[in-house]
Amino acid sequence: MQVFSLTYEYKLKPTSAQVARFEDWLEQCRRVYNYALAERKDWFKSRSCQINACSLQSEYIIPAETKRPTYASECQTLTAYRKTSGNLQRVQSQVLQQTLRRLEQAFVSMWEQGHGFPRFKKSRTMRSFVFPQVGIDAVRDGAIKLPVIGWIKFRQSRSIPDGAKLKQVRIVRRASGWFAMLTLQWDVSVPDVMPHGEALGVDVGISHLAAVSNGKLFPNPRPFNSLERKLRLLQQRVSRKVKGSNNRKKAQVKVSKLHERIANTRKNYYWLVAHNLCDWAGMIFVEDLKLKGLVRGFLGKHCLDAGWGQFFQVLEQCCRKRGVLFLKVDSKKTSQICPNCLVETGKKQLSERIHSCQHCRYTADRDVAAAQVVLIRGLAAVGHTVKMLSEGKAIALPAMKESPSL
Structure with missing residues (x-):
């Protein structure tokens, strides 16, 4: 409570x-x-410093x-x-x-x-x-x-x-x-939200902001990437103005307004996606990602532009307001496990966008398959009995679908 x-x-x-x-x-x-x-x-x-030594620069x-x-x-x-x-x-x-x-x-x-x-x-x-x-x-x-x-x-x-x-x-x-x-x-x-209703697993990425276990794909708006050229031009104008002048202050205001526009565009899209997800389910499971490590890679700029951390915060707030259970699960090897037979298929290259299991012949979009693995782990975390699809089809996992438009 x-x-x-x-x-x-x-x-x-x-x-x-x-x-x-x-x-x-x-x-x-x-x-x-x-x-x-x-x-x-x-x-x-x-x-x-030590008690018997003093700094040569200052004391x-x-x-x-x-x-x-x-x-x-x-x-x-x-x-x-x-x-x-x-x-x-x-x-x-x-x-x-x-x-x-x-x-x-x-x-x-x-x-x-x-x-x-x-x-x-x-x-x-x-x-x-x-x-x-x-x-x-x-x-x-x-x-x-x-x-x-x-x-x-x-x-x-x-x-x-x-x-x-x-x-x-x-x-x-x-x-x-x-x-x-x-x-x-x-x-x-306010009592804590109990597990109820339909469950969804969500996997985040760069090519698509979010992939849902029911096959839905939400495109990544990439607000910073689309306005990066304009931002570079405005920053160049700031650097060419005299420091302390009124023209420099006016140019800095334009840069600040563009940054605010990028942030507002990103956050507004997060709320649209969050409300769509809450309309579909009573339980939503996401990956517990180590975001600090992801942004240090060669795709760091694109990871920051996607803003997964803020998206999870918005999604959690939306779930809390609408009475939907929100839970983070272990993100280890979600893209390397088949959601149909739960067999580890090995690491995939970034260019491989389709999951194809050699053991059970299950085929789906790579991100959707990862979201289905997140769903299985989330249901197991809340105490639901999870069976493999080949045994009892306890979880109905659809095939790959087209990307919807908001």
Whole structure:
């Protein structure tokens, strides 16, 4: 059982004064982030060399009894410094504290998930800030009330469901404007989805974004590949402009808008595919891929353009909203096993697009056959009895079909 929460995104319509305040707050958050990061970095460097040796380039003389900077200690320092700084007094205190919490999360990701050491934020690279608390009835007809800032109009593209509580608001700056991310929560417990209905296995690839065990093939839109030439031309124009000039800033905005267009095209297509899959099944199984290793190969650019990780996230969200069971299964040798007789057929070359088993003569599209193997593993994971097709035909696996169009 878990509490149900969703994030609704709306485009803001701020005034020029409100935009100027947003820009100032982002700059102050960036400076607080960099100052706190520098404090932590100096502490780590002061402990990186031996006690009887000093660095030839620089020395970080910090007393031995000084404890490692943490989120709590930096919040105390921020509170004391904010009393003497007029710039920080213009920013809501909880917004600055959430900036320090973001830095703390970056270090946790470095320690637990193997991410790199956090880096300093350059100018205009801080793109969002968070209000962890808002007032009661903060959202009315096409407007939201933020602490210190006041009422801001937004384009209410969809209504907020009744009974939802507004937990936090994130203000995001993008190339196309300012957006508000409203985190809504319901005081209801949503039970976990139980296995039910028809089951589908999904295999992702480059030639086709997704191959389904029922024979359906979803084409890969390749949004970056189709707009790569235009992006290269826009980036060349940026490099030829004088640094710091208005023309360079205008050219950079065009590059940012094109990147946003690519991302929106990709994400919109993911949601179309996810809803199609949820219309067909009550259980969806996908491969548990090691994406970091895949993007390091010679097809890394095409793997990143396909965006399998984001597709799995969107599919999981869609399944959760529509009551469909979503489960990841082992991806080992899914393309080397025959789904009909479960005999390992050996490794295939990338040019081999048809699966043909020499043992049982079963023939299907290579990606569809891999999706059928994923389906068998998923059914076994949820406790269903799986028989080979040649014995009892417990699973009806169709032959290869034509690719549908969305």
